[in-house]
Amino acid sequence: MVETLLDKAPLWLAGDGPEASVVVASECSLLRNLADFPFPARCSEEERRSIEERMMDVLERVDLLANGQYCPLSTSLLAGNSSEERLLAERFLAERLLMERRLVAFYQIQAKGPRGRMRFEAPAGAYVAEDQSMSIMVNGADHMCMRVLASGLQLLEVWARLNLVDDTLAGALDFAFDDRYGYFTSDLGHVGTGLKASVILHLPGLAMVNKIDEVDQLARERHQILRGLKPTIAFQIEGVARGLSQLWPKAGKKRSKGGSDARSSPEAKAVSEALYSDWYGVLYGAVAEAEGDLYLLSNTCTLGISEEETLFHLRHLAGDIIAREEEARQTIQQEDRLRLEDRVARALGLARKARLLEFSEALALLSSIRLGVATGLVEDYSIQHVNELLIASQGFHIRMKTGQDCDELTLGTKRADLFRTRFSPD
Amino acid sequence: MLCEKCHKNLATVRYAEVVDGKVKDLNLCPECLAKHQKEAVVGFELAKPGPVPSRRQAASKREHRADLVRERCKSCGQTLGQVLESGKVGCSTCYETFAEQVESILEGLHMGMRHRGKVPHVDDSRARVRAGLQTKRALLRGALRTEDYEEAAHLRDEIRVLEKELGAAEREG
Numbered sequence: 001m002v003e004t005l006l007d008k009a010p011l012w013l014a015g016d017g018p019e020a021s022v023v024v025a026s027e028c029s030l031l032r033n034l035a036d037f038p039f040p041a042r043c044s045e046e047e048r049r050s051i052e053e054r055m056m057d058v059l060e061r062v063d064l065l066a067n068g069q070y071c072p073l074s075t076s077l078l079a080g081n082s083s084e085e086r087l088l089a090e091r092f093l094a095e096r097l098l099m100e101r102r103l104v105a106f107y108q109i110q111a112k113g114p115r116g117r118m119r120f121e122a123p124a125g126a127y128v129a130e131d132q133s134m135s136i137m138v139n140g141a142d143h144m145c146m147r148v149l150a151s152g153l154q155l156l157e158v159w160a161r162l163n164l165v166d167d168t169l170a171g172a173l174d175f176a177f178d179d180r181y182g183y184f185t186s187d188l189g190h191v192g193t194g195l196k197a198s199v200i201l202h203l204p205g206l207a208m209v210n211k212i213d214e215v216d217q218l219a220r221e222r223h224q225i226l227r228g229l230k231p232t233i234a235f236q237i238e239g240v241a242r243g244l245s246q247l248w249p250k251a252g253k254k255r256s257k258g259g260s261d262a263r264s265s266p267e268a269k270a271v272s273e274a275l276y277s278d279w280y281g282v283l284y285g286a287v288a289e290a291e292g293d294l295y296l297l298s299n300t301c302t303l304g305i306s307e308e309e310t311l312f313h314l315r316h317l318a319g320d321i322i323a324r325e326e327e328a329r330q331t332i333q334q335e336d337r338l339r340l341e342d343r344v345a346r347a348l349g350l351a352r353k354a355r356l357l358e359f360s361e362a363l364a365l366l367s368s369i370r371l372g373v374a375t376g377l378v379e380d381y382s383i384q385h386v387n388e389l390l391i392a393s394q395g396f397h398i399r400m401k402t403g404q405d406c407d408e409l410t411l412g413t414k415r416a417d418l419f420r421t422r423f424s425p426d
Numbered sequence: 427m428l429c430e431k432c433h434k435n436l437a438t439v440r441y442a443e444v445v446d447g448k449v450k451d452l453n454l455c456p457e458c459l460a461k462h463q464k465e466a467v468v469g470f471e472l473a474k475p476g477p478v479p480s481r482r483q484a485a486s487k488r489e490h491r492a493d494l495v496r497e498r499c500k501s502c503g504q505t506l507g508q509v510l511e512s513g514k515v516g517c518s519t520c521y522e523t524f525a526e527q528v529e530s531i532l533e534g535l536h537m538g539m540r541h542r543g544k545v546p547h548v549d550d551s552r553a554r555v556r557a558g559l560q561t562k563r564a565l566l567r568g569a570l571r572t573e574d575y576e577e578a579a580h581l582r583d584e585i586r587v588l589e590k591e592l593g594a595a596e597r598e599g
Contacts, residue, residue, distance in 0.1 A: 038502035038517035141514075163544070170546040176518040181532075182541025184518035188509075188531050191521075193543035223537065304538015 010132035015383030017152020021374035022322045024200040028158045029147040031185045031194035033176040039186035040139045052123045055138045058172045067130040155311050192303030199318045204293040204371040205328030216287045228290025292363030344372035351423040356412040362393045429455035499523040555592045
């Protein structure tokens with residue numbers, strides 16, 4: 001199912017939105033739960049299945065969602081041969097930002113089920129719209145996570161579309177809602193509007209003049225959060241450690257003393273393999289850990305604030321940051337032009353000649369080339385060209401293309417091949 | 427009559443005192459009266475710290491805390507401990523079950539404690555009744571503030587009718 005998406009570039013990568021030289025994309029997601037079920041983590045497999053069925057039923061009936069497909073995901077990580085395929089599909093969707101990255105790893109590691117066995121989320125899936133600018137994740141942390149993406153700074157447009165989808169679904173489903181707390185969500189951090197609005201920013205200028213911390217501070221003062229985009233590997237180690245210590249507290253303690261018993265159980269192995277095998281994809285972490293000068297700016301509060309206010313504040317702050325970035329780019333062009341030209345030319349050279357590329361390095365190259373395109377130093381390629389590679393150079397995109405069992409070396413080679421063809425001078 | 431305190435001088439004053447709601451009569455000589463009045467309770471005092479809880483009491487308090495953490499949501503089975511550890515609840519009923527803790531967590535996370543965003547756009551009678559109830563309740567509060575009791579009584583009746591209607595609709599649904 002997911003394979004059919006592989007060769008279609010998502011619409012939001014087109015780089016034609018407003019402020020596209022700084023803003024890669026705007027995204028909004030809405031969390032909704034059905035009134036008559038507990039949240040997915042507390043549902044039985046049967047209950048999750050009826051939730052999925054109800055969702056499928058709506059997808060069939062609602063015209064608005066007619067153009068798209070439903071991709072079933074991960075029935076069980078331990079179910080056998082098909083699991084790897086499904087895992088691949090999940091990661092792929094997450095890399096396309098059609099699913100919450102963090103969710104992918106964590107929704108499989110749930111609390112111990114009956115008799116202390118690990119319980120995996122059974123029926124789950126994602127509806128993906130034809131143009132890949134909208135998705136609805138079913139049975140993630142919440143029953144539904146609707147998400148809309150658009151190129152450039154288009155928060156209001158994104159919200160308008162998301163709002164319409166929400167209204168349409170609300171006509172067919174009874175959402176868990178309360179006058180006081182608004183929309184109920186499993187995470188106390190999202191209750192209220194259930195809205196998470198974000199813009200993905202490319203800030204190489206501010207990074208070059210060392211002003212990212214200032215922007216970070218600014219975001220904090222205005223109750224927003226700025227996070228850096230980083231390759232997943234660090235996260236996985238952390239994720240495995242945390243996951244294992246939750247699942248097998250005793251084993252976790254032993255492991256910290258040097259033993260490795262935690263890894264020996266088959267479940268533990270499955271989890272760690274699942275997490276470790278995703279070598280390079282992206283997720284958002286601390287500002288200081290950002291790679292490729294990519295940052296995610298999002299709102300932090302959902303209760304006591306309306307959707308419109310949330311978007312207003314975020315847009316306002318994004319506008320400020322864009323202005324600062326433009327200013328920084330101007331300064332660099334005027335005062336440090338040689339270094340800028342050198343950086344862009346080097347990146348292009350590497351992209352055209354390298355035989356092995358790690359994802360981190362690829363991100364750095366793409367950042368420099370994107371800056372080159374934005375400042376007019378590179379005229380042969382468009383923002384869209386760079387944006388598309390940003391997605392396509394991620395680990396699971398490459399694995400999907402080449403087949404599943406490809407090791408780190410093959411991945412690096414394939415990535416370099418991709419860069420060579422996409423940036424070939426002729 | 428001799429003074430009831432010193433039993434030496436002649437009692438010339440009859441002194442009545444109210445202590446703990448009981449009237450105490452005393453026949454005193456002027457000297458003793460002056461002494462007594464100085465000692466008399468003239469105001470409130472802070473209570474002395476109570477007895478230090480015994481070890482057993484402290485243990486039971488700890489147990490009570492542990493019980494609290496083990497408290498389960500009747501609807502979904504999530505424990506309070508799990509909620510506090512993960513910041514996640516198991517179902518919408520948890521918000522009510524663990525109201526106190528949920529509220530204090532939400533206070534730290536958000537800008538306010540009341541939802542101000544959109545309301546599900548549902549075109550059914552229940553939603554209309556609920557919205558009507560909300561308005562009527564707000565009007566009632568206003569009427570009570572302005573001491574318009576006639577209007578308040580009227581509104582109260584209307585609210586009762588709407589509540590019944592809502593209950594019936596929910597049972598049907």
